[in-house]
Amino acid sequence: MANNMENAKKEYNVTVLSRDDIATFPKLGQKVVTRLITYVAAGLPPYTVRIPKDKWTTELEKIQIRASIEARLAKKPEAYRV
Numbered sequence: 001m002a003n004n005m006e007n008a009k010k011e012y013n014v015t016v017l018s019r020d021d022i023a024t025f026p027k028l029g030q031k032v033v034t035r036l037i038t039y040v041a042a043g044l045p046p047y048t049v050r051i052p053k054d055k056w057t058t059e060l061e062k063i064q065i066r067a068s069i070e071a072r073l074a075k076k077p078e079a080y081r082v
Helices: 002-009 058-074
Strands: 014-027 030-041 047-052
Touching (some): 030 058, 047 058
Antiparallel strands (some): 014 030, 030 047
């Protein structure tokens, strides 16, 4: 729980590399547009989050990027010799 409180207070410097819209057709005649936001944060490789274009706002983008960063930082890399 303490770790979650630390993450809530922590801020991350993020650079948005691109915002691109793509259209998919999950059903014939049903067009869905998704905004792909590719960003980079210190110590992490670039990553892309996806938000439905009709729901996209700057605030939602920030929330999604923060969640993405925190999920990625929570993962522990595995190292071994081959």
